[in-house]
Amino acid sequence: MKVTFKIxxxxxxxxxxxxxxxxxxxxxxxxxxxxxxxxxxxxxxxRGEKVIAYEYDCREGICGQCGVFINGRAHGPHPNxxxxxxxxxxxxxxxxxxxxxxxxxxxxxxxxxxxxRSAFDRIIEQGAYIxxxxxxxxxxxxxxxxxxxxxxxxxxxxxxxxxxxxxxCKNSSAALFTAAxxxxxNSLPQGKPEAHQRVLDMTAQMEREGFGHCxxxxxxxxxxxxxxxIANIAEMNARQGKAQLLG
Amino acid sequence: MTLNAKIPEGRLEDKWRNYQTQxxxxxxxxxxxxxxxxxxxxxxxxxxxxxLAELGYDVQCFCYQDSARRAHSVAAQGGINAAKNYQHDGDxxxxxxxxxxxxxxxxxxxxxxxxxxxxxxPLIDHFTQQGVPFAREYGGVLVNRSFGGVQVQRxxxxxxxxGQQLLLAAYSQLYKMVRMKKVSxxxxxxxxxxxxxxxxxxxxxxxxxxxxALKRFAADAVVLATGGYSRVFRLSTLAIGCNGSAIWKAHxxxxxxxxxxxxxxxPTALPQSSEAQSKLTLMSESLRNDGRIWVxxxxxxxxxxxxxxxxxxxxxxxxxxxxxxxLAPRDIASRAAKERIDAGFGVGRLKNAVYLDFKxxxxxxxxxxxQDRYGNLFDxxxxxxxxxxxxxxxxxxxxxxxxxxxxxxxYELMTxxxxxxxxxxxxxxxxGANRLGANSLLQAxxxxxxxLPNTINNYxxxxxxxxxxxxxxxxxxxxxxxxxxxxxxxxxxxxxxTVDHFHRELGKVMWQECAMxxxxxxxxxxxxxxxxxxADFWSDVKVTGHSDELNTELEKALRLADFIELGILMCTDxxxxxxxxxxxxxxxxxxxxxxxxxxxxxxxxxxAWEYDQGDFKxxxxxxxxxxxxxxxxxxx
Ligand SMILES: Cc1cc2nc3c(=O)[nH]c(=O)nc-3n(C[C@H](O)[C@H](O)[C@H](O)COP(=O)(O)OP(=O)(O)OC[C@H]3O[C@@H](n4cnc5c(N)ncnc54)[C@H](O)[C@@H]3O)c2cc1C
Ligand code: FES
Numbered sequence: 001m002k003v004t005f006k007i008x009x010x011x012x013x014x015x016x017x018x019x020x021x022x023x024x025x026x027x028x029x030x031x032x033x034x035x036x037x038x039x040x041x042x043x044x045x046x047r048g049e050k051v052i053a054y055e056y057d058c059r060e061g062i063c064g065q066c067g068v069f070i071n072g073r074a075h076g077p078h079p080n081x082x083x084x085x086x087x088x089x090x091x092x093x094x095x096x097x098x099x100x101x102x103x104x105x106x107x108x109x110x111x112x113x114x115x116x117r118s119a120f121d122r123i124i125e126q127g128a129y130i131x132x133x134x135x136x137x138x139x140x141x142x143x144x145x146x147x148x149x150x151x152x153x154x155x156x157x158x159x160x161x162x163x164x165x166x167x168x169c170k171n172s173s174a175a176l177f178t179a180a181x182x183x184x185x186n187s188l189p190q191g192k193p194e195a196h197q198r199v200l201d202m203t204a205q206m207e208r209e210g211f212g213h214c215x216x217x218x219x220x221x222x223x224x225x226x227x228x229x230i231a232n233i234a235e236m237n238a239r240q241g242k243a244q245l246l247g
Numbered sequence: 248m249t250l251n252a253k254i255p256e257g258r259l260e261d262k263w264r265n266y267q268t269q270x271x272x273x274x275x276x277x278x279x280x281x282x283x284x285x286x287x288x289x290x291x292x293x294x295x296x297x298x299l300a301e302l303g304y305d306v307q308c309f310c311y312q313d314s315a316r317r318a319h320s321v322a323a324q325g326g327i328n329a330a331k332n333y334q335h336d337g338d339x340x341x342x343x344x345x346x347x348x349x350x351x352x353x354x355x356x357x358x359x360x361x362x363x364x365x366x367x368x369p370l371i372d373h374f375t376q377q378g379v380p381f382a383r384e385y386g387g388v389l390v391n392r393s394f395g396g397v398q399v400q401r402x403x404x405x406x407x408x409x410g411q412q413l414l415l416a417a418y419s420q421l422y423k424m425v426r427m428k429k430v431s432x433x434x435x436x437x438x439x440x441x442x443x444x445x446x447x448x449x450x451x452x453x454x455x456x457x458x459x460a461l462k463r464f465a466a467d468a469v470v471l472a473t474g475g476y477s478r479v480f481r482l483s484t485l486a487i488g489c490n491g492s493a494i495w496k497a498h499x500x501x502x503x504x505x506x507x508x509x510x511x512x513x514p515t516a517l518p519q520s521s522e523a524q525s526k527l528t529l530m531s532e533s534l535r536n537d538g539r540i541w542v543x544x545x546x547x548x549x550x551x552x553x554x555x556x557x558x559x560x561x562x563x564x565x566x567x568x569x570x571x572x573x574l575a576p577r578d579i580a581s582r583a584a585k586e587r588i589d590a591g592f593g594v595g596r597l598k599n600a601v602y603l604d605f606k607x608x609x610x611x612x613x614x615x616x617x618q619d620r621y622g623n624l625f626d627x628x629x630x631x632x633x634x635x636x637x638x639x640x641x642x643x644x645x646x647x648x649x650x651x652x653x654x655x656x657x658y659e660l661m662t663x664x665x666x667x668x669x670x671x672x673x674x675x676x677x678x679g680a681n682r683l684g685a686n687s688l689l690q691a692x693x694x695x696x697x698x699l700p701n702t703i704n705n706y707x708x709x710x711x712x713x714x715x716x717x718x719x720x721x722x723x724x725x726x727x728x729x730x731x732x733x734x735x736x737x738x739x740x741x742x743x744x745t746v747d748h749f750h751r752e753l754g755k756v757m758w759q760e761c762a763m764x765x766x767x768x769x770x771x772x773x774x775x776x777x778x779x780x781x782a783d784f785w786s787d788v789k790v791t792g793h794s795d796e797l798n799t800e801l802e803k804a805l806r807l808a809d810f811i812e813l814g815i816l817m818c819t820d821x822x823x824x825x826x827x828x829x830x831x832x833x834x835x836x837x838x839x840x841x842x843x844x845x846x847x848x849x850x851x852x853x854x855a856w857e858y859d860q861g862d863f864k865x866x867x868x869x870x871x872x873x874x875x876x877x878x879x880x881x882x883x
């Protein structure tokens with residue numbers, strides 16, 4: 001099959017970017033979207049041009065490194081998948097496919113389709129852990145956790161940190177990302193001792209990084225590859241309220 | 248040079264304790280004067296970096312991804328083993344040790360393997376404490392499941408995302424230490440060479456992948472935790488960026504490379520569907536708990552799977568290995584699949600797959616139970632193939648997956664270069680010629696969290712009060728110049744073929760001759776072919792862009808240049824070992840019914856290769872089996 005890619009090219013963070021069009025043929029429906037870009041890059045190399053910079057690593061939807069806007073949607077036309085899980089069979093022969101980087105103040109562009117998501121790491125740094133040192137653990141089964149609680153913690157913990165929630169949100173809010181981590185840890189007995197401080201510190205960092213406020217449009221949960229529910233944000237807000245009260 | 252594995256004295260059960268009581272300690276005030284570089288942020292690297300920092304060392308940690316959370320440990324699905332005996336099914340440290348040693352076909356050290364089993368239970372305690380949401384029973388206790396190659400249930404899991412959950416715990420713990428300013432983290436930095444001063448590892452040269460700048464980092468010890476190198480096959484279950492460069496560069500600077508050819512081919516990946524394919528997705532081995540593997544009894548059967556009646560299906564694993572059946576170890580399951588596919592019984596569009604069928608499990612346990620156990624795997628399968636595996640069998644195929652080989656390390660996890668350590672998948676230590684499922688998250692974690700932090704002190708104690716090397720030392724300058732020349736040379740070629748072209752060529756040769764079955768003629772041919780690929784690469788590759796900018800094409804080229812050389816060593820190693828053991832199956836050494844023939848008299852050793860100006864010199868670490876008698880590995 002043959003498609004036209006309209007791709008955002010931007011050499012440096014400060015440079016002015018622009019869309020550039022590329023006709024690509026010899027694609028097959030079995031190819032993943034990223035393999036189609038690989039194919040294009042090989043053609044560019046042979047023509048002596050610089051390759052398009054885009055990110056990926058695992059190519060199986062778990063590392064969270066891939067992620068671009070495709071035809072106006074985070075990770076492309078389907079809900080709840082990553083860019084690397086998208087296949088060319090989702091497009092038609094002759095389609096024009098517009099590809100751009102995540103756009104958010106807190107995610108500055110590094111090059112072409114690559115953005116800097118280190119703001120996420122800095123939110124994690126503010127308390128998304130249990131302050132216990134290696135070697136100090138009690139016997140695992142000494143901490144009983146009912147299946148329902150364990151399952152819910154797992155639901156929240158499934159976040160892959162790709163940033164689609166931020167990219168798709170009109171306010172560029174990182175509420176879903178932050179809530180998922182807080183709820184994972186704060187719902188477990190291990191996370192309880194530091195629960196209040198964790199919520200306060202992590203949400204404060206979220207604001208410092210320049211992410212917007214959540215206005216509950218629900219756009220994030222539609223794109224989230226890990227299927228994190230927006231109910232997590234309400235839960236985080238409740239935890240935050242409680243933490244503010246109880247300090 | 249004779250290899251000294253430094254195995255402590257005493258009974259197996261006492262060795263690790265004996266070691267710890269005798270190793271040198273460093274007082275906390277002094278630890279902060281000692282600098283350690285950890286290359287890698289996977290389970291082994293993040294675990295080591297966080298724990299070393301907790302102990303008080305000054306740590307610098309590196310990864311090539313944009314965040315430490317993306318290390319490929321994240322992709323492990325199935326689970327992690329531990330001898331907790333929670334299921335009351337007769338498990339014990341000894342049994343786990345024996346299973347691992349036997350699973351590895353008696354090609355690993357007893358002492359290391361025993362320690363792996365011994366430290367498994369505390370590791371589950373550790374991860375539970377860190378908040379890993381392991382699967383639980385209704386009553387709140389932890390659940391287990393079975394994995395291949397064993398008959399007890401000792402695998403702990405967090406839905407189908409065990410690796411992700413363990414890695415995120417390690418990454419969080421790492422960030423706790425970043426916040427405390429005990430770890431400096433360098434993401435998007437790729438180690439391109441190792442710096443030695445007076446024969447000791449004293450630092451690295453890394454490339455900042457955003458600016459392209461080469462940077463020098465000095466330390467009192469260097470720990471490599473860079474993961475597996477199965478991307479040498481190109482198509483594999485590894486991440487696209489996984490590479491062998493750090494260990495290869497260390498090898499060229501003097502670290503011996505052990506058993507490079509021992510590669511695990513995983514039986515249950517999704518089959519290749521086109522030439523353009525860049526990776527193979529794994530379907531967790533845990534599926535073999537409930538799925539049954541079969542092919543049609545007639546070759547080139549045109550019927551859809553569901554139209555083939557029971558009596559015309561060949562459940563070949565159950566037929567050949569009645570006691571382990573679908574849970575036969577990976578090497579055996581992969582080889583059996585290859586045998587059926589090569590004999591013309593393969594299924595799927597390219598006839599390169601076998602069926603993995605859940606029909607009976609769904610009938611027996613109900614669809615809800617199966618959904619609960621494997622829901623996300625079935626979803627993933629559907630996303631990629633468009634097929635609903637609740638209704639028709641999955642199609643699966645073998646794929647390159649894990650490197651048992653790696654840098655040779657002694658009991659302290661130190662390589663043959665003083666001050667250079669290797670942890671996790673990039674070392675050769677515990678798995679012998681075949682790794683058991685769910686033992687590798689364990690090994691990576693145990694290496695990083697428990698072992699290295701208790702052995703590195705033995706070396707660093709001597710480094711105290713010695714003058715510390717700075718990056719101004721001429722050795723750093725020298726290596727940096729060499730790295731720069733290497734990069735410039737690649738960029739100057741401006742040939743006619745892409746990096747991927749050469750990687751595909753290399754992958755084909757490696758898969759054909761150095762994967763599931765090997766023979767002398769094929770390996771000799773492969774070595775010649777790879778040498779040709781190397782010559783062609785260095786005269787005809789084309790890389791666009793520059794070195795002083797973010798250049799993904801250049802990154803790929805640098806990794807491939809190392810893979811090509813590593814490929815030659817892998818084939819050399821496979822050629823040298825004239826026996827079949829574990830994943831290493833030499834066609835010349837098999838029984839009439841196709842089972843492996845191990846030759847203990849001649850090959851009960853770990854091959855350890857020394858780099859010798861483009862050539863490789865073999866050293867042997869003889870394996871003494873003091874406590875168990877190597878037996879013929881039978882899963883019949
Ligand atoms: C798909 C899949 C599923 C698996 N499932 C299981 C399972 O269920 N159970 C199990 O026990 N095992 C499983 N394994 C194996 C297991 O996941 C790995 O062996 C283990 O996680 C490796 O951990 P590691 O820390 O050694 O390396 P990785 O997690 O691969 O980390 C490597 C690190 O090194 C860094 N790095 C690499 N090269 C460089 C360089 N040159 N410069 C700087 N940094 C570098 C990377 O950025 C990364 O941070 C699976 C493996 C795969 C591929
Ligand atoms: S490349 Fe890892 S999630 Fe897409």
